Amino acid sequence: MADRFMGTLSVMQGGPIDESAAAVRVPRPPDPGRSRNMRAIRRADTKPELALRSALHRAGFRFRKDHRLDLDGVRVRPDVVFTRRRVAVFVDGCFWHVCPTHGRQPETNDWYWTPKLRRNVERDKIANEALTSAGWRVLRVWEHTPIEAAVDLVVAALEHASEAN
Incomplete structure (x- = not known):
């Protein structure tokens, strides 16, 4: 899981968006094309x-x-x-x-x-x-x-x- 790219959480459910919570990184499923590119470097x-x-x-x-x-x-x-x-x-x-x-x-x-x-x-x-x-x-x-x-x-x-x- 550590080698996966992390995305930025942009929308929180329920209630106003908290600025500190908006910067929380959530795991993103690996993209096969991106993984292939990174392996080729x-x-x-x-x-x-x-x-x-x-x-x-x-x-x-x-x-x-x-x-x-x-x-x-x-x-x-x-x-x-x-x-x-x-x-x-x-x-x-x-x-x-x-x-x-x-x-x-x-x-x-x-x-x-x-x-x-x-x-x-x-x-x-x-x-x-x-x-x-x-x-x-x-x-x-x-x-x-x-x-x-x-x-x-x-x-x-x-x-x-x-x-x-």
């Missing part, structure tokens, strides 16, 4: 991530994908990890990570989406801080970044990491 192996990994591999780079790092009590899963050079690359979706250019606030169910997207941004900050304090170089690439520019950013980070070592 990938955590890893998104199209922008696959494109970046493919381009890096063609350029001769070898890396780990979706590799879990345990850092001072914080678990982080960068999309592309260069372990020897200590470079972590995240490919962030504009909607899920609230891109300043393309991110948009959902118009429906904002009571659900606003805190969820805020938690994503906070988790990104925590991951960045944990990786940086552990000596990793963190690179975040937006999904709308052209693939050539994304590869150039990763190559520059790897060169900088090689010089530092």
Whole structure:
């Protein structure tokens, strides 16, 4: 029941509508179409991530994908990890990570989406801080970044990491 979407109770039976009661959330039966859409959302192996990994591999780079790092009590899963050079690359979706250019606030169910997207941004900050304090170089690439520019950013980070070592 916890994974079901909650609706907002808009009309109370019998008597005037109490403002505090109007915000009570009641379970809504699962919608098969919505459930199918939510299941189809990938955590890893998104199209922008696959494109970046493919381009890096063609350029001769070898890396780990979706590799879990345990850092001072914080678990982080960068999309592309260069372990020897200590470079972590995240490919962030504009909607899920609230891109300043393309991110948009959902118009429906904002009571659900606003805190969820805020938690994503906070988790990104925590991951960045944990990786940086552990000596990793963190690179975040937006999904709308052209693939050539994304590869150039990763190559520059790897060169900088090689010089530092």
